[in-house]
Amino acid sequence: MSKSEGTAPPQKRTPASDERFHLSNRLLFRLFKTANIMHTAGTKWTSELKMTSQQWSVVGALARPGYEEGVSVNELSKFLMVSRQNVNGLLMRLEQHGISQRVADPRDGRAKLVQLTPEGWILWRQLIRRISEFYDVALASFTTEELVQFQYFIDKLQRNLGTILK
Amino acid sequence: MSKSEGTAPPQKRTPASDERFHLSNRLLFRLFKTANIMHTAGTKWTSELKMTSQQWSVVGALARPGYEEGVSVNELSKFLMVSRQNVNGLLMRLEQHGISQRVADPRDGRAKLVQLTPEGWILWRQLIRRISEFYDVALASFTTEELVQFQYFIDKLQRNLGTILK
């Protein structure tokens, strides 16, 4: 994003669209920055568990009730909204740490099912406590109504962005 | 983030904190996903200009009025809230494309000043138009009040996360 907060807007614009541009610019730049430090802070928060914040989301996806038997790489990719290749890399590193494993999918000869190892389940129980504490800090002083509204905005943005990627 | 939306919350929790956990989890997971596709969509939006969305923010920072003479690597790092090393990498690639250059900082023998090349300025003028269009799509249907409120939430989150990284 052109997250340059003092950026001159494109020419031939009215003062109203100038203002809109500045608001938009400031907003999305701050979103970019905040998302970034969210990863950095999250990874720091669980550094003793040697888990990055991105790995939280993979392990969390595998730990969902009803998915214990396994989740395909493709499903993970769609659920996390990251590429299959990125999921593959994330899984490789989780496997190196003994946290997850892949087994053949009996219903589809091409596919694999990813599941937590027993060790992974033990880790998950520690991790979820730390994550919960992280949420408390990150979202300190947000009222429930604010959380709901914040999420509404994020969803609307995501929907709009989705039209670009279709 | 444990962006697993069906995650079991940590034990020994009241139903109220259960609900709070789920709200928090859902919110931050969606933020993670949305920030991700914001980069992907942004990069796609300016693919003919061969610019990634992350590069927008560097070029935009250099194009700010009052900073034309140059910005130090360290300043860029702080402004963009990314590491100096990451800025260094981003600049290397911009330089390869002739968009920016580095000159010695006359006031500090250790430092460099980064500035846009003449070619970079020409690119910037094209880029800012495309970026503005992107904003219109990404933030379609947001009222001005919603933009302001959204930004308020992001800022609050950023502040909270900042306490972790201090």
Add this chain to the structure above:
DNA sequence: GAATATATGTAAATATATTGACATTAAATG
């Protein structure tokens, strides 16, 4: 002014994330 502490930019190593590619398997088409 000398010694100590800090700042600056860049190298190295590792993790994340994308696109393009491809071999294999499954689904769709005629």
Add this chain to the structure above:
DNA sequence: CATTTAATGTCAATATATTTACATATATTC
């Protein structure tokens, strides 16, 4: 049923992002 098209997971290449490290320059302390 044969052919064509699409899906799945993994490889390769490239960009982003972090931490650790270090040589050099600057600032602070005494």
